[in-house]
Amino acid sequence: MRKHWKLLTALGAVILIIAVAVVLLNPPVPAPKKDDPSALQASGKFGFPVSGIKIGEGGTKTASDGKTITGYNGTCDSAAQAAANYTPLIEDVNTSTWAQQKKTLVEVGKQGPWVERATFNGDLLANAKDLPPGAFDGQWYYRSDVAAGGLYRVTSCDEKKKAVVQVFTGGVAAVVNKAPSAFFQTVTFELTWSDDWKISDFAIVQAGQDFGGRVKDGGPMSVGTSFDDPTPMLQSDLVDAFFQGKSREGWVEYANAKR
Amino acid sequence: MQTLSASRTIRLVAIVLAMFLSFGIITAGPAQAADDVSKSEKLNADQLKRLAGLPADQRDKIRDRLNQELGKNACGDFAFSTAMTGANCESVSAKAFGSFLTTPEKALDYDGTNTVPFCAALPSAGAPSPATAWCVQGSAVKKFLPIAGVVMRTALSAMPGGQVVLGTVDTVAFIANAKDGFEKFANTVKAEGVKSTNEVLNNLLKVSVFEVDDAFRSTWAAFAAIGILVMGLMYFKLWKDVSNEEIDMDSARTSLLWYGPLSMVLVLFGPAIGYVINGWMSDLSEGVTFWTASRVTDFGVAISRFASYESSGAFGPLAAVLLFGLLFIAAWAMLGLLALQPLALYLLGLGVALMIGFMIHPKYRERVGKVGVLWLGISLSKPLLLLLMGAVFSYIASRPAFAGEGVDDGMVNATSVFLAAAAMCVLAFALPMLYKYVPILPSSSTSMGEGRQSVAGAAMVAGAGAAISSSIRQRRTAQVQSGTPGGRSGGSYGGGATKGPSSMTHSEGHSGSGLGSNGPGMSGRRSAASRIPNDQGAATGQSGQGQGQPETRTIGELQKADRAGTGGAKASQSLKTGAGAVGRGSAKVAAGGATAFLLAGREAARQASMRGQRSARSMAPDTDHISGR
Numbered sequence: 001m002r003k004h005w006k007l008l009t010a011l012g013a014v015i016l017i018i019a020v021a022v023v024l025l026n027p028p029v030p031a032p033k034k035d036d037p038s039a040l041q042a043s044g045k046f047g048f049p050v051s052g053i054k055i056g057e058g059g060t061k062t063a064s065d066g067k068t069i070t071g072y073n074g075t076c077d078s079a080a081q082a083a084a085n086y087t088p089l090i091e092d093v094n095t096s097t098w099a100q101q102k103k104t105l106v107e108v109g110k111q112g113p114w115v116e117r118a119t120f121n122g123d124l125l126a127n128a129k130d131l132p133p134g135a136f137d138g139q140w141y142y143r144s145d146v147a148a149g150g151l152y153r154v155t156s157c158d159e160k161k162k163a164v165v166q167v168f169t170g171g172v173a174a175v176v177n178k179a180p181s182a183f184f185q186t187v188t189f190e191l192t193w194s195d196d197w198k199i200s201d202f203a204i205v206q207a208g209q210d211f212g213g214r215v216k217d218g219g220p221m222s223v224g225t226s227f228d229d230p231t232p233m234l235q236s237d238l239v240d241a242f243f244q245g246k247s248r249e250g251w252v253e254y255a256n257a258k259r
Numbered sequence: 260m261q262t263l264s265a266s267r268t269i270r271l272v273a274i275v276l277a278m279f280l281s282f283g284i285i286t287a288g289p290a291q292a293a294d295d296v297s298k299s300e301k302l303n304a305d306q307l308k309r310l311a312g313l314p315a316d317q318r319d320k321i322r323d324r325l326n327q328e329l330g331k332n333a334c335g336d337f338a339f340s341t342a343m344t345g346a347n348c349e350s351v352s353a354k355a356f357g358s359f360l361t362t363p364e365k366a367l368d369y370d371g372t373n374t375v376p377f378c379a380a381l382p383s384a385g386a387p388s389p390a391t392a393w394c395v396q397g398s399a400v401k402k403f404l405p406i407a408g409v410v411m412r413t414a415l416s417a418m419p420g421g422q423v424v425l426g427t428v429d430t431v432a433f434i435a436n437a438k439d440g441f442e443k444f445a446n447t448v449k450a451e452g453v454k455s456t457n458e459v460l461n462n463l464l465k466v467s468v469f470e471v472d473d474a475f476r477s478t479w480a481a482f483a484a485i486g487i488l489v490m491g492l493m494y495f496k497l498w499k500d501v502s503n504e505e506i507d508m509d510s511a512r513t514s515l516l517w518y519g520p521l522s523m524v525l526v527l528f529g530p531a532i533g534y535v536i537n538g539w540m541s542d543l544s545e546g547v548t549f550w551t552a553s554r555v556t557d558f559g560v561a562i563s564r565f566a567s568y569e570s571s572g573a574f575g576p577l578a579a580v581l582l583f584g585l586l587f588i589a590a591w592a593m594l595g596l597l598a599l600q601p602l603a604l605y606l607l608g609l610g611v612a613l614m615i616g617f618m619i620h621p622k623y624r625e626r627v628g629k630v631g632v633l634w635l636g637i638s639l640s641k642p643l644l645l646l647l648m649g650a651v652f653s654y655i656a657s658r659p660a661f662a663g664e665g666v667d668d669g670m671v672n673a674t675s676v677f678l679a680a681a682a683m684c685v686l687a688f689a690l691p692m693l694y695k696y697v698p699i700l701p702s703s704s705t706s707m708g709e710g711r712q713s714v715a716g717a718a719m720v721a722g723a724g725a726a727i728s729s730s731i732r733q734r735r736t737a738q739v740q741s742g743t744p745g746g747r748s749g750g751s752y753g754g755g756a757t758k759g760p761s762s763m764t765h766s767e768g769h770s771g772s773g774l775g776s777n778g779p780g781m782s783g784r785r786s787a788a789s790r791i792p793n794d795q796g797a798a799t800g801q802s803g804q805g806q807g808q809p810e811t812r813t814i815g816e817l818q819k820a821d822r823a824g825t826g827g828a829k830a831s832q833s834l835k836t837g838a839g840a841v842g843r844g845s846a847k848v849a850a851g852g853a854t855a856f857l858l859a860g861r862e863a864a865r866q867a868s869m870r871g872q873r874s875a876r877s878m879a880p881d882t883d884h885i886s887g888r
Contacts, residue, residue: 025477121338175335207372224370
């Protein structure tokens with residue numbers, strides 16, 4: 001019994017030593033310091049600088065649909081505004097107003113192979129005989145919400161000549177037989193000056209492509225993210241996910257972006 | 260004394276079991292939490308391993324199902340669905356996805372950002388041209404969801420293989436309309452038993468990882484500091500023993516010039532060495548894990564059969580409570596064993612740091628080696644356990660009750676539950692068995708045979724190493740051979756004595772008659788030896804081997820025999836041993852003459868009896884400095 005007692009004491013002592021040592025040797029790790037945001041990044045909610053230009057402004061006239069703004073002054077800022085204002089022409093599909101939209105698109109663009117791409121979805125849906133249920137708010141199939149994305153990047157710009165602008169837009173897409181769902185994606189424009197900014201090319205630049213060398217990457221996309229709410233609304237974790245593997249450099253917020 | 264040690268064993272087993280269970284419960288927390296399905300949930304590493312281990316036909320079915328899901332996803336897009344008019348959108352898309360997503364893993368990983376291979380595959384899959392045109396114009400990426408979360412679970416659980424991958428088993432009530440409390444209890448035990456076994460199997464391969472990280476290093480530093488203090492005390496003890504002539508200068512020299520620096524080097528590089536060895540073991544485990552995972556998957560399929568068992572004949576509620584209860588305990592014990600392994604490694608590593616100072620004292624040196632070898636053994640035990648697990652599980656999964664459609668017989672089913680539970684019990688307690696039946700350790704490396712626990716013993720108890728160490732001890736007692744290099748204080752003498760036919764030189768004592776051809780060092784050693792009869796005894800005890808005729812009895816046996824004998828029995832035993840040594844050397848003895856014979860016989864007998872005393876002492880080493888006596 002004597003031996004036994006000593007064994008237990010030794011065991012207790014060892015456990016005590018170890019416990020004390022472990023407690024002493026593992027001080028709580030100090031919380032990592034947050035990097036001071038630089039002056040340029042301080043302004044926006046998601047860390048992007050905010051510019052002074054607004055979506056839905058910048059021109060002096062409207063196109064034949066009565067709402068698309070035209071008549072820009074040729075500066076690079078006006079190119080960014082033009083890109084935002086032209087985005088719905090590319091993204092929206094409403095079968096009841098499609099014909100007018102297509103007409104407007106031709107007004108604000110220069111003829112080229114991009115027109116076929118830009119009008120493919122609309123033509124397809126507008127000419128389809130019977131579509132499955134799923135359209136929302138009347139005849140809407142795709143409806144952009146540029147302010148929900150609210151970011152742009154001027155990749156290259158030569159005033160009153162040519163500009164390549166990427167616009168990050170939100171939107172709502174109809175789903176076959178289901179409720180519509182939100183999405184975010186980047187539309188890349190090439191605008192050419194011809195008394196006004198005109199679309200001369202556009203693309204939804206996919207992973208691994210670079211718009212013929214004119215952009216660094218296709219910009220943020222929401223592909224692979226599911227949204228509970230059909231209304232596009234950015235959160236900072238979403239922004240982080242969308243920008244995964246993409247450069248944040250050069251992206252600027254419109255002054256009236258939805259935040 | 261017998262009952263005391265028995266009760267201690269029982270208490271130890273109880274402690275170890277309690278730790279098994281509590282650790283199992285702790286580690287089960289995250290496993291349960293992982294069940295919460297999020298929208299973006301992906302398969303975890305374990306599930307992926309099980310998926311990889313499924314039979315090829317099951318994997319193909321799962322892949323096709325997942326591609327179908329991707330197709331459904333793509334066809335949710337209005338433009339694409341409209342462009343596909345005239346073709347079955349979902350099946351054509353699934354076919355297109357199947358052309359490049361050739362495995363279930365690829366299908367699960369596909370995130371929709373790269374649509375180029377999909378678009379390229381559309382025409383050959385039979386899609387109408389507008390669909391291909393839609394795909395190429397670029398908005399295909401607008402809205403696409405990878406397969407994850409609820410969608411993935413639903414898709415997978417539609418397949419029998421998928422259920423195994425997910426680890427979901429639907430349990431039916433054992434007794435359909437439970438009338439009394441006990442029948443309800445039987446239902447509960449069965450549901451819990453099957454569920455937890457399944458859960459444990461699913462999490463088995465991920466619970467135990469030991470890492471030599473920064474935390475371990477800093478803890479090691481603290482323990483090594485204490486170890487160095489102990490080393491300082493050991494120096495005092497060393498010199499005290501030298502001055503008491505309990506150890507000789509030769510050993511002291513070895514201690515100072517060799518083990519002193521070595522222990523400092525080990526203090527500095529211990530974690531690094533541990534890291535390297537641990538890395539090897541992890542790689543080994545990793546290599547075995549894949550093989551084992553597919554066996555565990557087979558076994559998981561077998562276990563999921565239990566879910567459908569119902570009461571029939573003798574397989575009633577009592578049998579269900581007992582058998583499924585056993586299954587439950589065995590499953591947790593197995594998980595606990597794997598979970599304890601890192602703890603044991605951690606504590607043993609620190610034990611080594613604490614004991615590092617012991618290395619400089621010849622008497623206590625073996626203890627460090629013992630703990631070190633135990634550490635190695637435990638880190639090697641994981642890959643071995645995994646191997647054994649694979650073997651046992653593949654045996655079980657091939658039983659008739661689990662093969663094909665199974666058997667509709669209550670007794671056969673009951674036996675199969677018992678078999679599974681027993682197999683898992685065997686695995687849970689496999690480590691001691693491994694050491695008993697798989698002699699992985701060279702007997703000389705476990706050069707400890709002492710009866711009492713040391714400081715490391717306490718760490719071992721905490722680390723569930725008690726059973727292992729006792730097995731090692733048993734093996735070692737039976738097998739330890741003479742001439743442990745650098746082992747006991749007498750070791751160097753044994754080595755010296757076996758060098759040549761020098762036994763007679765020894766026994767002839769100090770005359771230096773030149774019979775032997777010893778090196779110059781031997782005379783000094785001899786004089787030292789003559790001052791310390793114990794050590795000389797050891798030399799003579801081993802001198803029999805020097806005569807070309809191998810000593811068949813091991814020192815362990817001799818020591819045992821010595822210990823067993825008392826008084827006259829011991830003396831006669833020593834006489835016998837001495838006489839034996841003399842007899843074996845009789846050819847030499849005859850050449851040496853009758854006088855030498857008499858002297859040799861007397862001296863050998865004297866030394867052997869001294870040796871007997873000494874070995875009896877060395878069998879029970881002094882742990883007073885630890886226990887405070």
